[in-house]
Amino acid sequence: MLSIKNLCVSIEGKEILNGINLEINPGEVHAIMGPNGSGKSTLANVLAGKEDYEITAGEITYMGEDLFEMAPEDRARKGIFLSFQYPVEIPGVPMVNFLKTALNEHRKFRGEKPLTAGEFLKVMREKKALVEMDTELTNRSVNEGFSGGEKKKNEIFQMALLEPKLSILDETDSGLDIDALKTVAHGVNALRSAENATIVVTHYQRLLDYIVPDHVHVLYKGRIVKSAGKELAFELEEKGYEWIKKENGD
Amino acid sequence: MSVTTDNNDLSLRMAGHFRDIEPGLAKGSPEILNTHRKKAFRDFVAQGIPTRKSENYKYTNLQPAFSREYQFLHEKTEKEFHLEEVFKCDVPQLDTHLVTILNGWFYQEADIKGILPENVILESLEKVAVMKPELLKVHYGQLADTEADPMVALNTAFARDGYFLRVPKNTKVESPIQIISLLQSDCDTYVTQRNLIVVEPGAEVTLILCDHTLNLHNYLSNSVTEIFVGENAVVNYYTVQNQHNNATAVNSVYVHQEQNSQANTNTITLHGGLVRNNLKVILAGENGEANVYGMAFLDRKQHVDNFTQLVHAMPHCQSNQLYKHILDDESTGAFSGRINVKRDAQKTNAFQRNNNLLLTDKAQMQTKPQLIIEADDVKCSHGATIGQIDEDALFYLRSRGIEEKQARLMMMNAFSYEVVQNIKVEPLRDRIDELIEKRLRGDVARCHECAYQCDC
Known part of the structure; x- marks a missing residue:
């Protein structure tokens, strides 16, 4: 589904990713772990198409297509979804308008008719239940005045609505209490299928208790320095990132 | 020095x-207008x-507009004027009392006396000045104040007509007055319009002012409106400006509020060549409330100055x-926004904000908040921002599958x-939402179905 080869990315001349290789197949859950500043969020943002980055080398193919050729909105319509680490507040853009526009853009891309207001509200109700999203929140502007937890729930709610093929969860666990974490994880798990893949970016093992990965990768200084099964997450939790740093000569 | 000479x-x-x-x-005008004229x-x-050397007109250059040759319409043309033939305002389901001003002259369209509450007067200013000068x-x-602004002086010197509105005591006008x-003439034209609104104690009225140009000639219009808001009275004053690129408009609105009164103004500038909106509100009684809003959309070489x-x-x-x-x-x-809190105005709450969005590197915005506070127990704030569309928010919308153009539109609407x-x-x-949407999409924001052929 996704194939990353020798990806090198810099921002303002500073190299952040330094030769990433990663293969992701349908049905798989990959966890990307690593200390702060290792390049995890950069990788997530580059996949979604954020333009602040300079791709200096490498290639990414998604469903057989060159990802770099696609605008962020095209990536989204073709099934890539980024759950933001820091979802932005957009005062004045009502949640309902935003969600309806987004969903109908997806439908249009698939050659389906746009949903009417009534149909949309029905779908929205169903998906809201999945993440126990407060109805009052969808009456507001996008993320406006949402608590940290509500913002993260809102991301998963959007994910449920847009039904992506490849979901990238960037630090979705940060700022969540244990109950919210369980709710969010439950939402993510409910959306898993044999056709879909998920990338979970986190630096704690905690989330992986609830969203169990097939593969764990450790990112350090812009490279994947270790890849293994889910047991790697436990090892990291036990030994800390110092272990990785030492192994890499720091 | 040549500027001074030119201006002279x-x-x-x-x-x-x-x-x-x-x-x-003087001969053709009622006495009351003449007494102020000299x-x-x-x-x-x-x-x-005004030149740009004048502090109050520092950001707006009226010289080019004044250097053109204009025809002056100091006489009312007596031709029958049928609004529906040239212009149809299609603000839908707006049950309004409609009045038309053509090139500064009042033309009564329908018989509005039957609809307006008793004793409400909505008439030609000149007619009232003749019939009921009191x-x-x-x-x-x-x-x-003709000493404080030369454009107001000019308006008062040339004033002939406009509208007069009087809402008597404790009368609520349910439907808005539109x-x-x-502006429609067969050559470049200078237009003077003078209006007076008197809302007596306890009365309530909503006005919708629509300013339009109907053809492509150069227009320089200079209008003055005085609004008196009595004790416990409420006035909503909504202006929609939609003129073409060859039109220069200077609108001066003065509001005087007695105690417990409320004035709400909203000036939406959809389109215009050069627009200068002067608004002065005097809170002259205790517990008065003034809410003053404005929104301007500009492109090409347009200029809008809210003062x-x-x-x-x-x-x-x-x-x-x-x-x-x-x-x-x-x-x-x-x-330019000035808050002036006088010595006696204790317990004043005065807030001001000006936010601006620049869509290109060439667009320019000047913003100047001014606070003059002579009382010591007041709450005042001001803030101004000039920025671009929030790129993070734009990316967020796009990352959900929304086209960039559409996402920008959503941001501007927001x-x-x-x-x-x-x-x-x-x-x-x-309706204004719709017009704004059209304006932002780059479609002409026409709010009527007429065949008005201007390139706006």
Whole structure:
């Protein structure tokens, strides 16, 4: 589904990713772990198409297509979804308008008719239940005045609505209490299928208790320095990132 | 020095024109207008056409507009004027009392007397000045200070007609009154319009002012409106400006508020060549409230300057100012907002904000908040921002599958939402939303079905 080869990315001349290789197949859950500043969020943002980055080398193919050729909105319509680490507040853009526009853009891309207001509200109700999203929140502007937890729930709610093929969860666990974490994880798990893949970016093992990965990768200084099964997450939790740093000569 | 000379020439030309027509003006006009005319003219001569050296007109250059040749319409054309033939305002489901002003002259369209509540007068200013001068006497020229602004002096010197509205004590006018000011002439034309609104104690009225140009000639319109808001009275004053790129409009609005009164203004500038909006509100009684909003959309070489003065003269009053501009291409904008809290105006709450969105590197915005506070127990704030569309928010929308163009549109709509939501007449608010949407999409924001062929 996704194939990353020798990806090198810099921002303002500073190299952040330094030769990433990663293969992701349908049905798989990959966890990307690593200390702060290792390049995890950069990788997530580059996949979604954020333009602040300079791709200096490498290639990414998604469903057989060159990802770099696609605008962020095209990536989204073709099934890539980024759950933001820091979802932005957009005062004045009502949640309902935003969600309806987004969903109908997806439908249009698939050659389906746009949903009417009534149909949309029905779908929205169903998906809201999945993440126990407060109805009052969808009456507001996008993320406006949402608590940290509500913002993260809102991301998963959007994910449920847009039904992506490849979901990238960037630090979705940060700022969540244990109950919210369980709710969010439950939402993510409910959306898993044999056709879909998920990338979970986190630096704690905690989330992986609830969203169990097939593969764990450790990112350090812009490279994947270790890849293994889910047991790697436990090892990291036990030994800390110092272990990785030492192994890499720091 | 050549600028001064040019300006002198232009001012002299205007003065010369006044002298030429003054006998005719005076002969044809009611006395009450004439009594103000002479002094106004002297005040104009003393000040001249504003230049950018004048602090109050620093950001707006009226010289090019004044250097053109115009026809002056000092006489009302007596032709039958049928609004529906040239213009149809399709603000839908707006049950309004409709009045038309053509090139500054009042034309009654339908028989509105039957619809308006008893004793409400909505009439030609000139007619009232002739028939019932006592209605004007106390108020006319009392707010519009000819010594403080040469454009006001010029307006007062040339004033012939416009509309007069009087809402008697404790009368609530349920449906909004819509006044459509049209510019339509067969050559370049200078237009003077003078209006007076008297809302007596306990009365309530909503006005919708629509300013339009109907053909492509150059217009220079200079209008003055004085609004008196009595004790416990409420006035909503919504302006929609939609003129073409060859039109220069200077609108001066003065509001005087007695105690416990409320004035809400909202000035939506959809389109216009050069627009200068002067607004001065005087809170002259305790517990008065003024909410003053404005939203301007500019592109190409358009220029919009919103110039406000909020005078808190008495204690326990509240004012809110919120002005926003969206500037595209090489357009230029300005906002100058003054809050003046007088010595006696303790417990004043006065807030001001100006936010501007620049869509290109060439667009320019000048913003100048000014606080003059003479009382010591007040709450005042001001804030101004000039920025671009939030790229993070744009990316967020795009990352959900929304086309970049559409996402930008959503962001711009969001930006103007805060101003537009304050319009209390729902069909008007919806209509304005629609016009803004069209404006932002780059379609011509026509709000009527007429065949008006201008390139706007």
